[in-house]
């Protein structure tokens with residue numbers, strides 16, 4: 506199963522996409538892909554199969570995002586907290602990541618065709634060494650692509666990311682590279698794993714849970730948040746359209762925020 510599902514939209518899906526695209530569209534969408542285990546339970550399949558189908562849904566969702574002209578997607582694939590799950594489940598998820606990132610290395614043509622740049626955000630030192638290597642190779646292999654971006658948050662939590670950025674700034678001050686007066690919100694943003702991306706316009710969490718679970722806390726301060734009850738492996742094109750519609754309905758009020766609240770935008774647009 507590949508990283509981008511090759512399937513054209515049906516006529517009615519295409520029509521809907523075109524109607525949505527007449528309105529303001531999010532440029533960057535983040536997903537908390539939640540509900541894999543409940544899906545496995547519901548459909549009487551193994552837990553690992555639920556996670557595997559969750560990955561397949563990512564490939565399909567990426568395709569829909571491209572069809573809708575959304576060129577940046579960030580997904581929460583594995584949190585640092587998830588290391589606390591049973592050894593069997595963590596090992597299974599690491600194995601799935603090994604397979605998928607190795608597979609990515611064999612899919613260069615397809616990724617190049619779509620210009621997909623894949624980044625992995627998180628504390629990769631927490632991962633088994635062989636997985637770190639596969640991820641590094643995969644990331645390097647798509648580094649030059651620039652039509653669309655997929656950021657996979659893996660071994661990630663937002664507080665860990667922010668603490669890491671603070672440590673980096675403290676180190677800079679200690680080494681005399683920056684002054685303590687240089688420490689600012691803008692500099693901290695530049696020290697985050699996400700420094701190469703604009704902030705998400707829309708954050709979607711599936712499975713009915715209404716919390717952020719330590720995901721992109723800094724970056725989503727002014728994003729539109731949409732919580733949907735569908736379990737991630739069952740996510741559909743129509744669920745995505747509904748979330749985009751909610752974004753469009755809230756867009757007006759987001760536009761009315763004082764310009765100072767959009768102040769990071771300029772960093773990413775230059």
Ligand code: IPE
Nearest residue numbers: 538539540541542543582583
């Ligand atoms: C999200 O689904 C995937 C990961 C956290 C790796 P879950 O595994 O959290 O599934 P639920 O939420 O327990 O159903």
Ligand code: IPE
Nearest residue numbers: 537538539581582583584718
């Ligand atoms: C958040 O889901 C992490 C991912 C989707 C990878 P969790 O299922 O781990 O979060 P909690 O435990 O419900 O907050």
Ligand code: MG
Nearest residue numbers: 539540541712
């Ligand atoms: Mg969950």
